[in-house]
Structure formats: structure tokens, C-alpha cells
Amino acid sequence: MISEKIINLGCITCLLIFSLVAHYMDEPYFVTLATRITIFAMAAIGLNLVLGFGNLISLGHAAFFGFGGYISGILATHAFNSEPIFEWPLIFSGSSNLIVIWVLTALLCSALALVIGFFCLRTTGVYFIMITLAFAQMIYYFAISWPSYGGEDGLSIFIRSSLFNINTMNGMNFFLICFFWLGLSLYLTSRIIQSPFGLALRASRYNLDRVKSVGITPFRIQLLAFVISGVITGIAGSLYADLNRFVSPSSLSWQMSGELIVFIIIGGVGYIYGPLIGAIFFVTFEQIFGSYSEHWQVFLGLLIILTILFARGGLIGFLSRSRDYE
Amino acid sequence: MTFELFIEQLLNGVQFGFMLFLMSAGLTLIFGVMGLINLAHGSFYMVGAFSAAAVATVFGSFWLSLLASLIFASLAGVIVEVLVIRRLYNRDHLDQVLATFALILLFSESVRWIFGAYPLYLDVPDILSGTIQIMGGIYYSKYRLFIIMVGLLLSIFLFFLIGKTNLGVQIRAGQHDREMISALGVDISKLYTFLFGIGAALAGLAGALVGTIQSVEVGMGEPVLILAFVVIVIGGIGSIKGALVASLIVGCVDTMGRFLVPWLLTTITDPSTAMSIGSAIASMLIYILMAIVLIIRPTGLFGKVLT
Amino acid sequence: MNEILVIEDLSKSFGAVMASDKVNFSLKRGEIHALIGPNGAGKSTLIKQIIGEIRQDSGSILLDGLEVSNQNVPTRIRLGLARTFQITNVISDFSVFQNLLLALIGIEKKEFTFFSKAVSNKLLVEKVNKILDETELSEKKDEVAVRLSHGERRQLEIGLALALSPKVILLDEPMAGLSVDIIEKMKKSFMKIKAKVPVLLIEHDMDVVFAIADRISVLVNGTIVATGAARDIRMNREVKKAYLGID
Numbered sequence: 001m002i003s004e005k006i007i008n009l010g011c012i013t014c015l016l017i018f019s020l021v022a023h024y025m026d027e028p029y030f031v032t033l034a035t036r037i038t039i040f041a042m043a044a045i046g047l048n049l050v051l052g053f054g055n056l057i058s059l060g061h062a063a064f065f066g067f068g069g070y071i072s073g074i075l076a077t078h079a080f081n082s083e084p085i086f087e088w089p090l091i092f093s094g095s096s097n098l099i100v101i102w103v104l105t106a107l108l109c110s111a112l113a114l115v116i117g118f119f120c121l122r123t124t125g126v127y128f129i130m131i132t133l134a135f136a137q138m139i140y141y142f143a144i145s146w147p148s149y150g151g152e153d154g155l156s157i158f159i160r161s162s163l164f165n166i167n168t169m170n171g172m173n174f175f176l177i178c179f180f181w182l183g184l185s186l187y188l189t190s191r192i193i194q195s196p197f198g199l200a201l202r203a204s205r206y207n208l209d210r211v212k213s214v215g216i217t218p219f220r221i222q223l224l225a226f227v228i229s230g231v232i233t234g235i236a237g238s239l240y241a242d243l244n245r246f247v248s249p250s251s252l253s254w255q256m257s258g259e260l261i262v263f264i265i266i267g268g269v270g271y272i273y274g275p276l277i278g279a280i281f282f283v284t285f286e287q288i289f290g291s292y293s294e295h296w297q298v299f300l301g302l303l304i305i306l307t308i309l310f311a312r313g314g315l316i317g318f319l320s321r322s323r324d325y326e
Numbered sequence: 327m328t329f330e331l332f333i334e335q336l337l338n339g340v341q342f343g344f345m346l347f348l349m350s351a352g353l354t355l356i357f358g359v360m361g362l363i364n365l366a367h368g369s370f371y372m373v374g375a376f377s378a379a380a381v382a383t384v385f386g387s388f389w390l391s392l393l394a395s396l397i398f399a400s401l402a403g404v405i406v407e408v409l410v411i412r413r414l415y416n417r418d419h420l421d422q423v424l425a426t427f428a429l430i431l432l433f434s435e436s437v438r439w440i441f442g443a444y445p446l447y448l449d450v451p452d453i454l455s456g457t458i459q460i461m462g463g464i465y466y467s468k469y470r471l472f473i474i475m476v477g478l479l480l481s482i483f484l485f486f487l488i489g490k491t492n493l494g495v496q497i498r499a500g501q502h503d504r505e506m507i508s509a510l511g512v513d514i515s516k517l518y519t520f521l522f523g524i525g526a527a528l529a530g531l532a533g534a535l536v537g538t539i540q541s542v543e544v545g546m547g548e549p550v551l552i553l554a555f556v557v558i559v560i561g562g563i564g565s566i567k568g569a570l571v572a573s574l575i576v577g578c579v580d581t582m583g584r585f586l587v588p589w590l591l592t593t594i595t596d597p598s599t600a601m602s603i604g605s606a607i608a609s610m611l612i613y614i615l616m617a618i619v620l621i622i623r624p625t626g627l628f629g630k631v632l633t
Numbered sequence: 634m635n636e637i638l639v640i641e642d643l644s645k646s647f648g649a650v651m652a653s654d655k656v657n658f659s660l661k662r663g664e665i666h667a668l669i670g671p672n673g674a675g676k677s678t679l680i681k682q683i684i685g686e687i688r689q690d691s692g693s694i695l696l697d698g699l700e701v702s703n704q705n706v707p708t709r710i711r712l713g714l715a716r717t718f719q720i721t722n723v724i725s726d727f728s729v730f731q732n733l734l735l736a737l738i739g740i741e742k743k744e745f746t747f748f749s750k751a752v753s754n755k756l757l758v759e760k761v762n763k764i765l766d767e768t769e770l771s772e773k774k775d776e777v778a779v780r781l782s783h784g785e786r787r788q789l790e791i792g793l794a795l796a797l798s799p800k801v802i803l804l805d806e807p808m809a810g811l812s813v814d815i816i817e818k819m820k821k822s823f824m825k826i827k828a829k830v831p832v833l834l835i836e837h838d839m840d841v842v843f844a845i846a847d848r849i850s851v852l853v854n855g856t857i858v859a860t861g862a863a864r865d866i867r868m869n870r871e872v873k874k875a876y877l878g879i880d
Contacts, residue, residue: 057420119617123624126363126419126563130555131620137552138613145606196738196754197747203735206724216739224745254552258365258427265424295439301432308425309413 008273023172031171037283038178039240044263044275045185046232050225052270055205057129059257060136064230066252068105068237073155073247075101080158098163105238106231113230117223140252154248178239185232190272201225268316277315330464335585341470343577344477348532350554350569352525358564359500365426368547369433374399374530375537379446388451399530400523407522438544445541473535560619562629576612583608635661638801643692652678654855665832667842670852684716685709697800713800717790725779733761736796768792769822784815803833
């Protein structure tokens with residue numbers, strides 16, 4: 001058995017080394033691939049906070065991923081065209097400054113998560129799953145039928161938004177920005193999980209009455225966790241839009257929500273690094289089987305079913321039996 | 327807007343509602359009895375549509391293609407239940423969600439592999455093509471009327487099956503106490519397989535029927551599946567009556583919304599803006615409806631009230 | 634005031650039966666006060682009135698000088714009247730330590746602290762360790778609750794009651810079904826607890842009662858017939874009469 005810490009450290013180092021090697025061998029495709037892994041992992045880390053530790057199975061986290069992407073896209077487009085988004089009470093004509101974009105993404109995603117969470121957390125179990133899905137669909141259809149920002153065709157970002165004097169159009173630079181965010185969200189999650197708040201969140205997954213009996217209101221704990229989770233996934237979505245310089249309703253689709261859950265489960269539910277390992281595995285699997293057959297998702301489907309039926313605990317659970325966050 | 331148009335849209339809403347009912351009936355029974363959340367239910371809808379399209383192409387018979395949709399969808403349901411689903415009954419929702427998500431990938435890609443990526447089209451048989459005068463000067467599509475009739479007959483059949491038959495007693499008992507019915511000597515695993523097959527068959531038939539109005543393509547099942555989720559959440563999980571009522575509500579609200587909201591907006595703004603804003607709002611209507619229902623009754627209109 | 638819990642003239646009748654008939658009794662700081670009595674003497678009715686599950690017909694219950702006889706159960710708990718075996722739902726996937734930590738997080742209103750490690754909060758951890766020590770659970774602190782033995786689980790429940798920082802702790806048959814060596818451990822633990830929280834002990838096992846109770850009250854036919862130290866109770870005529878039927 002390998003200890004979980006070694007697996008975690010190994011994965012994150014591999015990702016960094018992989019992209020560095022790709023960069024120095026002048027293979028921008030692989031740098032982009034590593035960036036995709038990084039962003040997907042971060043999005044799933046956000047979801048994992050509620051799903052893995054609070055047992056709140058949100059099948060609608062694409063809402064945050066796509067919303068973050070659209071915020072990024074809309075701000076950049078307006079800035080590029082110098083058309084104000086609104087003129088009252090002051091003229092605001094978008095921004096292509098990543099700091100501004102991130103701050104706004106965080107604010108707006110937390111507002112969205114607050115609303116969605118407020119409604120969804122009134123329910124439990126299977127209702128929760130379906131309602132989170134329904135909310136995400138609502139936003140998805142809205143994005144499709146709202147014509148101002150491309151509707152079904154999506155929205156292109158002409159120039160990747162900037163951060164200080166860094167050239168973000170350089171693949172490696174952008175990878176490092178995303179890598180920084182990945183590290184930050186991993187660190188944040190591990191702190192949250194071990195905090196009193198995290199303990200209350202984890203407790204509320206098992207025994208609501210017990211949590212209530214010591215004077216904690218589970219709804220508030222879960223709502224706050226949902227908001228933090230939505231912000232992390234939203235920022236990942238914003239990065240993803242900048243990576244592709246494109247955002248479309250497909251980033252809001254329920255397949256996206258499903259894939260985020262796939263990352264978590266493949267990696268192992270309830271492990272902080274689970275989503276990272278799941279994302280690495282997923283993208284690698286896609287690359288290998290995708291080059292062999294365009295119908296690679298058949299094999300992915302089979303693999304997921306087999307994992308669920310026979311290898312519970314995901315990859316980390318398979319390789320190590322301990323949980324370091326305790 | 328004319329009265330005729332209004333009636334026509336209303337009937338379209340009813341027709342859509344019955345389609346949703348065929349989808350959600352199976353879904354709500356499967357959840358109510360087996361406690362399983364099945365994302366792959368939309369795949370049976372797709373399987374039904376594709377097998378109908380294939381049979382219609384080979385044999386040229388619409389009626390044979392409907393039969394084929396029932397047979398192939400229920401067959402797919404039974405195989406999936408035996409191989410995968412029955413291992414998930416005692417698992418938590420997360421495993422069920424993911425395994426059935428994986429089933430969608432499996433089904434969708436397999437169908438794309440077999441049939442290719444291009445949409446197929448089904449023809450309406452001569453006897454059902456054209457319109458029919460229903461009242462006064464109002465004409466309505468014969469085919470859509472036929473769908474409404476089929477939906478109505480199947481609803482009656484389902485209510486009879488659950489309300490009056492021995493099987494229905496077992497199903498209802500299963501919703502309340504699973505141990506009890508196995509203690510009464512009912513072969514639970516056969517009952518589950520059978521029920522799953524019925525649910526899949528209904529979904530498949532819905533797919534074949536709708537396939538004639540829309541195109542038959544990979545991924546056609548999921549949007550309907552999500553609407554069916556909205557339906558059973560509004561109706562209350564496990565309740566067939568709730569599913570029927572909510573299906574009709576959702577069908578009508580969605581159809582009428584797409585038609586009425588832009589029309590209402592033209593009174594306050596120019597037509598093209600009204601059209602775009604209106605369709606965006608209309609697409610969200612049923613979700614807003616669902617949110618309202620949940621605020622008032624968190625377990626749906628006909629769901630058991632949790633204490 | 635030395636008396637933390639005072640029961641005055643508490644009466645409760647069910648039809649013609651006087652389940653409690655002008656019961657008077659008190660619990661002092663630092664003591665274990667055992668309430669004993671033959672079956673049917675009205676012990677459980679009395680306990681239910683104290684914790685608030687049954688409302689008395691007349692009389693009063695004073696907790697630390699405060700009249701609580703008209704308060705409901707949660708209010709009485711909040712005011713400091715803890716009873717074990719009501720909080721039986723421990724979180725079975727959590728370790729003993731985490732279970733206690735969670736209770737303290739709730740009580741200390743620390744549930745929205747979400748950046749610092751829970752285990753590096755000195756105040757909380759100190760309190761948890763103290764409770765672990767008082768309940769003789771220090772060695773088992775990292776054990777997951779589901780793997781605890783019957784007795785250890787009960788110790789944890791007492792610990793969870795202590796986490797509420799109660800003024801009075803009411804132990805209802807804590808030794809029932811426990812093995813001899815666990816009983817010895819529990820006895821030690823009660824002696825530690827009483828210094829901090831006075832214990833009202835309801836117990837069938839007379840060896841335990843006579844070994845650890847500072848005072849004993851004997852309830853017969855709904856009234857306290859005697860209150861005193863173990864030695865006095867053993868010699869008391871009324872008690873002998875009630876238990877042995879001799880005069």
C-alpha cells in the first residue's frame with residue numbers, strides 16, 4: 001500500500017513536470033492538455049467539497065462552471081468592443097484584467113450559489129440531485145435562447161485576458177496561472193475540511209439530528225459550503241473560457257456536471273486530491289482511447305460501471321487504504 | 327392571436343404532456359419501488375426511437391416500428407437491469423447517479439457507432455397524416471391527436487394496472503415496505519426486472535412516437551429525461567397520479583409559455599426583442615414553476631409529506 | 634447556595650394513583666446523589682418530571698435557584714440539566730475525539746471558523762482532552778465510534794453530555810448491561826465527574842450505589858422515605874421494610 005500523501009504529491013509533481021517537459025520540447029498541445037487537466041481538477045475540487053465531504057450530490061455544478069466562463073467571456077468581449085455592459089449608475093464597459101474578472105466571477109458565482117443552494121438545500125436525497133440538475137438546465141436553456149452572447153453558438157474571446165505584465169497567450173504562463181489556482185483550491189479545501197466548519201459539514205452528512213442537538217444549524221453550514229464550492233468551480237470555469245478563448249452552452253450542460261462527478265468518483269470520493277487524480281486519468285484515457293476510436297466513451301462508460309460495481313473508493317482507495325485528512 | 331391558434335397550442339401542450347407522462351411514469355415507479363435514480367431512462371427513449379426508425383426503414387410499416395420500439399426498449403431495460411441496475415439497489419444515490427450516467431455514455435456512443443451521427447426521420451403513416459376538424463373551424467394534426475389518444479389509453483392502462491391488479495398491489499406494497507412483500511412470497515427480483523422493463527418500454531414508445539414529429543438522433547433522450555425529472559419532482563416522487571398531473575401541467579406551461587410570453591412581450595417592446603427575451607424567459611418557466619412548488623410543498627404535489 | 638437542584642413538594646397523580654406524593658429532595662454541589670427504590674415506587678415518573686417529559690401537578694423544581702418546572706426539555710437542557718441516553722445518537726463514522734470535538738464546536742459556536750484546523754484550537758482540544766480524561770476514554774480517543782464496545786459507547790455518551798457543560802448530570806441506569814471491569818472503570822469516572830458536575834444517579838446495582846454515592850434517597854410509594862449517607866440508609870428501618878418487607 002502506498003500512502004495517500006505520496007500519491008497526492010506524485011500526481012501534482014507529475015502534472016507540473018509533464019507540462020514543463022512539453023513546454024521545453026515545444027509541444028503546445030500537451031501544455032494545453034495539462035492546463036485542461038488542471039482546470040477540470042479545480043472545478044471538481046469545488047464540487048468535491050459539497051459532494052465528497054457533505055454528501056450533497058449536486059448534479060448541477062456545470063451551472064457554476066459555465067456561469068464563470070460566461071462572466072469571463074462577457075467581460076472580455078465588452079472590453080474588446082468597448083461597449084459598456086451597463087451605463088447606470090456608472091459606465092462599466094467590461095474588463096480584460098484577470099484580477100477584475102476573477103473577483104467578479106467569485107462575487108457573482110457566490111450570489112448564484114446562494115440562490116440555488118437556498119432552494120436546493122431545502123430538499124434532501126434524490127430531490128436534491130434532481131433539483132440541482134434542473135437549475136443548471138434552466139441556466140443552460142437561458143444561455144441557448146439568449147441571443148446577445150452567441151446563444152447556441154457560444155461566445156468567442158478574441159484575446160486572452162491579461163494579468164499584470166504576464167503574457168497569458170503563452171501556454172506555459174497560462175498553465176502556471178491555472179496551476180497556482182489548483183494549488184490554492186487544494187490548500188483551501190484541506191484547510192476547510194480540517195476546520196471546525198469542515199467537521200460540522202462532514203458530521204451533517206451522517207447525522208443531522210446529532211448536529212442539531214449540539215446547536216449547529218446544518219442548513220447554514222451546507223449553504224456556506226455550497227457557496228464556497230460554487231465559487232471554486234466558477235473560477236475554474238472562468239479559466240477554462242480563457243484557455244479556449246471560447247465559452248459555449250455546452251460548459252453549462254448536464255454532461256459537464258456528470259463529468260465533474262466522474263472525476264471525483266474515479267479519483268475516490270472524500271479524498272482532497274481525488275478530483276485531480278480523476279481528471280488526470282480521464283483526460284489521459286480520452287487521449288489514448290480517443291486516438292484509437294472515436295467511440296472511446298463506450299469504454300469510458302464500461303470502465304465507470306466496473307469501477308462502481310467492483311472497485312469502490314476509486315483510484316486512491318484502490319492504491320491506499322488510509323485517509324490523511326483525519 | 328386567434329382562438330384557433332390558442333386551442334392548437336393548448337392541444338400541443340397536452341400532447342407533449344402525455345409524452346412526458348410516458349417517460350416519467352417509469353421513472354417515478356422505479357424510484358418509488360426500487361429507490362433507484364435512473365439517469366439512463368432517456369436512453370430507452372432513444373433506443374425506442376432508433377429501433378422504430380430501423381424497422382420502419384426495413385419493413386416500411388409504422389405500426390411494426392411502434393411494436394419494435396416497445397420490444398427493443400423493454401429488452402434493453404431488462405438486460406440493463408439484470409446486468410447492472412440490480413446491483414445498485416442497495417447502493418447510495420451517488421453510485422446510482424454515476425453508474426446510470428455511465429450507461430448513458432455507453433448507450434449513446436453505441437447507438438452512434440451503429441447508426442452514425444446523422445439524424446434519422448420517421449414518416450407519419452397516410453392514415454394519420456393531415457389534419458382533422460375537431461370543433462367549429464378548428465383543425466388539428468391527426469398524428470398529434472393520435473399521440474394524445476395513445477397517451478390517454480396508456481394512462482388508463484397504468485392506473486388500472488396499479489389500482490386494480492395483483493401486480494399493482496405488489497407494486498404499491500413495494501413502495502411502502504420492501505421486506506414485507508418479500509416476506510409475502512413475492513419474487514422481488516422478478517418484480518423489479520418486470521417493472522424496469524415496463525418503464526423502459528413506455529419510454530421507448532414515447533421516443534418512437536415523438537421521433538415522427540422531431541428527428542431521431544443521439545442525445546435526444548436526455549432533454550426529455552430532465553423534463554421528466556422536473557415532472558416527478560413537481561408531482562411527488564413515486565406517485566403515478568402526481569406524474570400524470572405534473573406532466574400535463576409541465577407540457578402545457580412549457581408549450582404555452584413559448585407561445586404566450588413572446589406574444590405578451592410584443593405589447594411592451596418591439597417584436598424581435600420580444601421574441602428573444604420571451605423565448606429565454608419561456609425556456610425557464612417550468613423550472614421556476616418547480617421552484618415555486620418546492621417552496622410550498624418540498625415533496626411535490628402528491629408526494630408523501632415528511633414529518 | 635450549595636444545593637444546585639432542589640425538588641419541592643413535587644406531586645403527580647395518574648387517576649387515583651399518586652406516582653409522586655410531595656417529593657422533596659436536593660442535589661448538592663460536588664456530590665453523587667443516588668435515587669433508589671423498589672420497582673413501581675415512582676422513580677421513572679419522578680425522573681421524567683425532572684427532565685421535563687411529564688409536567689407535575691404541583692410543586693417546584695429549582696435548577697441553580699431558577700424555577701424550571703414549567704420549561705420544556707430543550708430549555709432545561711440549555712439551562713444545564715443534562716441527561717445521558719437521550720443523546721444516544723453518536724456519529725458512528727467519527728472517532729471518539731471527533732464526536733466530542735463536534736459537540737464542543739457547536740456549544741462554543743465555532744462552526745463558522747473555517748480556516749484554522751479544528752485540532753489546533755487549543756481551547757477546544759483542551760476541553761475535549763479533559764472530558765476524555767473524566768470519562769476514562771483517553772486511550773480510545775482515535776477509535777471510530779462504530780467500533781466501540783457497549784460500555785465505551787456509554788462512556789462517550791456521558792462525555793457528550795459533559796461537553797454541554799451542564800450544571801447537573803442525570804445518569805439513568807448507566808451500569809445496566811455492563812461487565813464488571815467496565816463498571817469499575819465507570820465508577821472511577823463518576824468520582825472524577827462529580828467534582829465538576831454533581832451527579833443524580835438512578836441505578837439498580839446496589840453495590841455501585843453504596844460504593845460511590847455520597848447520599849442516597851429512597852423512594853417508596855411516591856415519597857422519599859429516607860435520605861442519608863450509605864451507612865445510614867443500610868441501617869434505616871423504613872428502607873429495610875420497603876425492600877425486604879420486614880418491620
